[in-house]
Amino acid sequence: MTEHTSKQFDSELESVRSRVLQMGGLVEQQIVRATEALVSGDMALLERVIADDHRVNALEVEIDESCSHILARRQPAAGDLRLIIAVIKTITDLERIGDEAEKIARMGKLIHGAERQHMPRMDLSHVADRACAMLRQSLDAFARLDISEAARVVKQDRAVDDEFRAVMRQLITFMMEDPRTITRSLEILFIAKAIERIGDHSKNMAEYVVYMVKGRDVRHTAIEDVEKEILE
């Protein structure tokens, strides 16, 4: 391979990496907007999140195509190949996080459209912030190939799952005490579920970073063993 071709190849890989981060930034913005508008009741912003989901989808298709082209024409090996495989998987999770942001916005519309009648007192911003931090950290780990950061993301997923269960228990109490809150409570429950899934997808992305850097598959591996892998 001539130096020229190799430089062009490097810039193709760099372009894929930077578009993954761009897609990640867009998805993060979608979550932040959806959860802010959920609290403020800003219907226009909720509509905008729903309308902007196609931008996330378009980036997924575009990056996927770039990866196929690189695989077909550049025949990457070793670390470059792992990068491309990790990107193909990462953008699937990013696209699904985008879908969750859209779901949150749709639930927000239902809740505020009903003028928050019979609304359980429930603040999800804490758990939403935590899931959003997991997404940001897994993108950072991807950008800096930082497997310690990736391990921290994997570890936090349990906390998000625990918070989801706490939300569910509290909602059951509200529903039992006042059955008129049932419909609203279920909407809140689906929002909490969407947030929990954002944590799951962020964890998947963090695991791909470990695969990319270490060449080992740490999915379906207990966090203690993931940490051992990283220290090796």
Add this chain to the structure above:
Amino acid sequence: MTEHTSKQFDSELESVRSRVLQMGGLVEQQIVRATEALVSGDMALLERVIADDHRVNALEVEIDESCSHILARRQPAAGDLRLIIAVIKTITDLERIGDEAEKIARMGKLIHGAERQHMPRMDLSHVADRACAMLRQSLDAFARLDISEAARVVKQDRAVDDEFRAVMRQLITFMMEDPRTITRSLEILFIAKAIERIGDHSKNMAEYVVYMVKGRDVRHTAIEDVEKEILE
């Protein structure tokens, strides 16, 4: 490439394809067992579904590794490359369908552990059968490279989503009428949600079949346009 190498390459691709179908068969068995045991209350079978999830995970990791090896050593092009990319994506969805089967089994344990007290009268077998049929059809479409079958799967996803919403409305009625059913109703709701997601994943898999055969990405495309693509 000598004929010998080419034959070996063909057999590697064939092995990947057959292991995807094997993984698909296992995942289908997991759903069938989970939903049957949910009705019958067979605790041992529910436990077995949970215990067997690691077999699904192991197949995903194994097939993923084979795909990486083929990409690195065989440098596949055109249709072979699309097959490998489609497989990498398909097994991610199959693994997540496996997770949903495990979730159904866990909810089944909670329900039967509580001796079905305050249980809403709700039969999910119809919607479960439909989601399971979608999975089977998308695997058939993959095995036979049948894009008409794939398009039928994409089309059925709407019906499963509609049935999920009907289940939710009915559960809300039960909960309103008798708040003691709330905890059980939420468990049923999560099972219905898991079934709906099996439909979503099967639809994703059907879309990868169209990509594999036609080389076009039909995700985020309306079903009417998918059918047009196929007729072209």
